[in-house]
Amino acid sequence: MKSHVLFFDQVDRSSLPYVGGKGANLGELSKAGFPVPGGFCVTTHAYKTFIATSPEMDSLLGELNKLNPNDLNQLRKWGERIRSHLLQLEIPAELKSDIIHAWEAVGTRYAYAIRSSATAEDLPTASFAGQQDTYLNIRGQDELLRHVRKCWASLFTDRAIAYRAKNGFDHRQVYLSVVVQRMVNPEVSGIMFTADPVSGNRKVVSIDASFGLGEAIVSGIVSADLYKVKAGQIILKNVSEKKIAIYSLPEGGTIKKDLPPDQQTQQALTDSQILRLAELGKKIETHFGSPQDIEFCIENGKIFVVQSRPVTSLYPLPDMPQEPLRVMISFGHVQMMTNAMKPLGLSVLQTVFPKNVFLKAGGRLFIDPTEVLRTKLGRTIFPKFIGHLFDEAVSNAIREVIQRPEFLRVPPQPGLVQSARRLVTPIIREVWKNLWKRDPKLAKSTVESFMQKKWTEFREQLQGENGERRLEALQHQLSIFAKDLIHNIFPYVACFPISLLLLKKLLESDQELHRLNKSLPGNITSEMGLVIGDLADLVRELPEVEEYLKQANDRTFYEGLFHVRGGDRFKRAFEAFIAKYGHRCPGEIDLTRPRWREAPTQLVPAILGHMRSVKPGEHREKFIQGEQEAKEAARRILDQVGNSGFKAKRIKRLIEVYRSMGGLREHPKYLFTLILDECKKVILSEADELVKKGILQQKEDVFFLTLDELVQLGKGELKQDPVSLVAERKEQYEWHQTLNPPKVMTSEGEIVTGSPRKGKFPEGALVGTAASAGVVEGKARIVLKPEEAHLNEGEILVAPHTDPGWTPLFQSAKALVTEVGGLMTHGSVVAREYGIPAVVGVDDATRKIKDGQMIRVDGNQGFVEILSDENE
Template identity: 75%
Template sequence: MKAHVLFFNEVDRSSLPYVGGKGANLGELRKAGFPVPEGFCVTTYAYQDLIATSPEMESLLNELNAMDPGDLNQLRKLGESIRTHLQQLEIPAQMKNEILHAWESVGKDYAYAVRSSATAEDLPTASFAGQQDTYLNIKGSDELLRHIRKCWASLFTDRAISYRAKNGFDHRQVYLSVVVQRMVNPEISGIMFTADPVNGNRTVVSIDASFGLGEAIVSGIVSADLYKVKSGEIIHKNISEKKKAIYSLPEGGTVTKELPRDQQTKQTLTDGQIVSLARLGKRIEKHFGSPQDIEFCIENGEVFVVQSRPITSLYPLPDMPQEPLRVMFSFGHVQMMTDAMKPLGISVLRTMASANVMLEAGGRLYVDPTDVLHLKLGRKILPHALNNADEAISRAICEVIQRPEFLKVPPKPGLSRAIRPFIVPILKEVWKNLLKRDPKLAKEKVEAFMQKKLTEVRDNLKGLRGPARLEAVQYQLDTLLRDVLPNILPYPLTFVILSIWLKKALIRWMGDDKILHRLNKSLPGNITSEMGLQIGDLADLVRELPEVEEYLKHANDQNFYEGLAKIKGGERFKKALEDFMAKYGMRCPGEIDLTKPRWREAPTQLVPAILGHMRSVKPGEHRQRFIQGEQEAQEAAQVIIRQVERSRIKSKYAKRFIEVFRYLGGLREHHKYLMVSVMDECKKAIMAEAGDLVEKGVLQQAEDVYYFTLDELIQLSKGEFKEDVSQVISDRKEKYEWYQTLKPPRVMTSEGEIVTVSPRQGEFPKGALIGSPVSAGVVEGKARIVLKPEEAFLHEGEIIVAPHTDPGWTPLFQSAKALVTEVGGLMTHGSVVAREYGIPAVVGVDDATKKIKDGQMIRVDGNQGFVEFLSDKNE
């Protein structure tokens, strides 16, 4: 028979299915010798045997699982019915005897804390803490049994039901154990986090403490003292006014009392107790192998641990030492794609770059520039360069590199010499671009190199199969940047340098740099802008083909082209789309992640952009706008040149640099276009190999390769992968789902600290959302929240509000009146394209897609960098 009762010394972390998270952790701690008051667990078997006595319980649980979790009235009614039913069930006689025998063994004269402990509680990826109930100072057998029954019923409180539904847990698969623990009657209680719960710093222990029972802190009736300890030293104290405390009553139950005035402002813990508790917390953390949320109490000067659970709110850290202090920034924020990536996508990017610099955390990649930042020149240049990608990243990096603990670390020996051979040739090329070369010839030269490289990749992958094919993929990715950077990087880098120079020069010459945004319009040769124009051409073609338009509204990817062939005008549109795909089919939203479906794989992703263009842009208007942008840029150039024509030298350099600025600005997307093209050729090879692995029975479906690294795929192909393939895929799918729920920080340190800085200061309208101004102009319009471009439904005059944009979002820009994004900087894709199209843009607006309602009227000020609300509700 499965035990209905287990004592703490009989359970450990492996007992979670029987005693839940709380019970398993307490047993683990007591076994390891930590000061845990004795007690026992009424196991999940007891709960299951109890509900098995009820014929109605199965139908009630079925009804609960079928319920819409958003229907709060139904949720309340069902929850109340189940709780009432559970509290009326008679506990079987044998189970009751086992519980009372355990209670007598610990001591029937003690008071007890009776707490729920769910099997889905206190997991590394989900904490059900606080979802069920806790009862304190319970005395006597009748009260004990009554409160155990109440704990069982608390599995179906409204908040517990809602939490499980939100996190995707089946109500039938979450069982409840009840922890019965000897009650400590403390003078002081508190909560200790072994990592800072606010900023995530793993080296800081944060302690909240107050007088009496800890329930006063948990329930929020008292503001506890706050202490922070780092490396054995108290680094922060906040002594609160503690007006009340909760104490146990001799007869059972608790009472809330007003504290004496002289005790209200007294420091709850002595400095010695603070440091000692922090040491204890770190010992518990080390035992469990992860940061812990610990409840403690102090009785007669003795410390007791009454609960410990993992802190689930911390963003995962890369696998790296905490010391010496290092700083990392989010690659996804710089690339305007902050979604979680599957293992193959991460592996591909780490193969292309250096795995030592590109670190994985929470399904995202973080760049570690610490060694460069230890160089004086690196501290001067890199933050300025990052400012063009994301202003908030730049300011956070600047904050860290000014810290004494960062500055005390000496530069890595020989680093300057190692960097020089890479940097100097690129800077020489930039110098030639600035002063010597004909900028009109740059596009031809760059595209000739791109074609040569792409042909080389295709030839090297052709005809290979098995491990040789995957090893060739790995080699092509590993050597890609080595070829791309010296051959293409000098061109966009020249454009960035000239952007900075022109901005400063215009302020000197004209008093401000407002005219610069006109110089950015319709840059010649921008491969991504040309893609947007061709989307407009496709839309204009569909206007002539009403049956194609109707088909696109209901098309699916599986038989997209076959279906086109069956309708009037379908072949004509198919030919135009195939021409488009030949040049741009490797692109898609989030294109830096190889596992994202390309347009060639999922052509319906383009449908919203085509139909949206038809709704919001007149026939041929996109081409006319581009021509108009060219004219405005030419006129702006003439205005600038006239301003300095009295100075022969200024006039000469102004003409030269404006011309270089425009022609080389048109090349700023070419390096990424080539990288994505090469990645797509590699993807074709990987998926061909995936098909072979499916045929061999190694994988169930081709997309399973997304859950392996390149090295692991080579092992799979060779038959050398040692782990259970199905289990690995299952585990990684589950982890990926969790990663998708996380919000990645822009900047964090090796200590786990999420570094944030306050928004820019300035004279902004009350309640406005502050970001970075990246494309000039002020417009008003309806906000259209777009989380995925393939699901966008834009109308004329609407403002795109998005988490981020990359080249895969370009098709929507023709239809937008303005752009607001949560990430981005002056030189990121969305900003440059917005300037080319002449639409205002504000980027780096935190949580814009949550704070702005869909359909709400807003004003976007691309001059000053803010978004103002013009209505409270959506219209």
């Protein structure tokens, strides 16, 4: 579109490349009949025409693209240079004439608001709000042209340059349109969010309002009134003291004025206006199809909309109705892996677990236990179960939602209790037998026998097939996997937390219980950690291997070992480790994550870190010592209750069950990751064929398709072009990675945090859940990815979360602090087993604690203290 100027009624959402996000949205609103003051857009073609008159501009933009986004001094220097250059350029005569004619058509008697509208602005995933400039109450031809030029130059403000650089936008590919809109002289202005920007609730409209122009709110010089509306009812009115307002001057420009005392505490909007605004906001949201951030003003009692943009800060919702109210838990927080997942990883999990319970949102899965919570028994048991096993904050958040009248008024599904009883009764029967009847020492061989059988069956079912038939066989095997796991392994693993709860009930004091968790027999993940220690001890004897590991890469990892002294010896030991554990990795529930067998250098930091912080053979000695401490703790407990009598027998039995079954808690995940890795091999094998046929560009592109789509692709039934679909999904995945998933949210989009844990804690303490007893002080080491860890002796591991892929680091850590977790999650159990203090569920721990700071971890009471402000 080559026009220099387009009026609002000539543009809509499809015009974004020509009029930017702000202009496109205003045109869309105007065309749809919403009350928008008249105006026009000076298009991006006009901007290109303008900068084309400069012989220097191309080289200036080239230099800008080379700058480091973090080098603020250079950004400031080049921004100032470009702005000065543009402000001195003459506007070409034809372009100047087009702008003046448009201004005359709307009306020369009016004052105008002149706003920048960039092509990378007001987008669904990046608002760019406030990055360019706005000028209010502009009057006259000369001032109009001068401020249009100033808007063009504002594309290169320091903040705009830094924002684009940080978000990966090429400065050459971002163009500017200028919105010229008739000014409204309002009594009241404000901003309206059609979804609550704080809680995320899509049903709540949030309105900020103050007297005069909205610039007073945007610039932060006045505390606006806050109103909230839900379902046509005002649910909150917070009237602020509004001392200042900004008004237009008759001759142009604006002025700040002190408001009279009686007006300062006056409600800016009447109740009627609040409800009318909320209704208008929801209509605009419906038109655009997503929650909106709307700027409005009221002149002579009439509402005008001067801008609407998508609200980009909300966490996406699953594809589900908002009513009736439902509650969802982040599966990633339960599994200690909160990162975004690619579509293939998500679809595999949704094949294993029911799709109507495991819902996708923002590249993560959320568990929907609502139907269970609709029952009285579910509301009683489920929050307790979550609190004991996973996360106290999640438990509190669920309790908060299920007590609301709108939740309680919805009855449970007919027949749900009966169906649940049929499903759960045989499992409870098996759990009871394991608790009280069967020999606990036989549990490990029984579970491992099932695992071997299942693993063999899985591989056999995939042999002899290829193409889509092989993928369909894979889908089928995955779909029955969870049921087999629940019936054959869960009755053993469940005895671990149940026996602990029963022991707590039977014993007068539970001080000794945490020692029972040390060096659990047969824990496959702990055994993996011990072997890592063995590898580290081997490398101590092979200094050339140590040096090689420091610079090794994945592609030539094994080959390079042939060229260093002792390399063959290490290679044999390492390959034995990979043969047993190579299917594992951090974030291993995501099939698309690189496994240790694929990226062996992920293990190098753990091996080298162990060498720095643990003495030779110490890891094995500690394990033996832990076994002895557990035996002594069991003896002391039995001495306290006496060695005879029914109670003593029950306690002795429960201790045996707790130790034996506790060693099996990682077995289900070990089997699951084996299955996932086999699935990955099969899928990548099929992907190779798709690449050979030219259907996909590279085999890893399959990670951005679902299992169903892969089957359709093999059958030639996929309706979308796979290459463009993969490109679209890659872009979406990049956005998902920037999101911070909530632990608990409702179907209305509300993020529920739950009430904080109560207790007397030191001032400034970071409160979490006490997960492993003990109090230690040490230097904090922030680790966001285990493959990048650099732990030294005596350091405390501070991480967002941990899963079995993090286990190699536990031998080196003095204590553990995580942002996610509960009493029975991975980090807590392993910390107790290794005998190191742990506090989990500490919100924003990796941000609030700085790398190298001295901290105290109190694993008895569940808090962390920062002892010094200094860090490395």
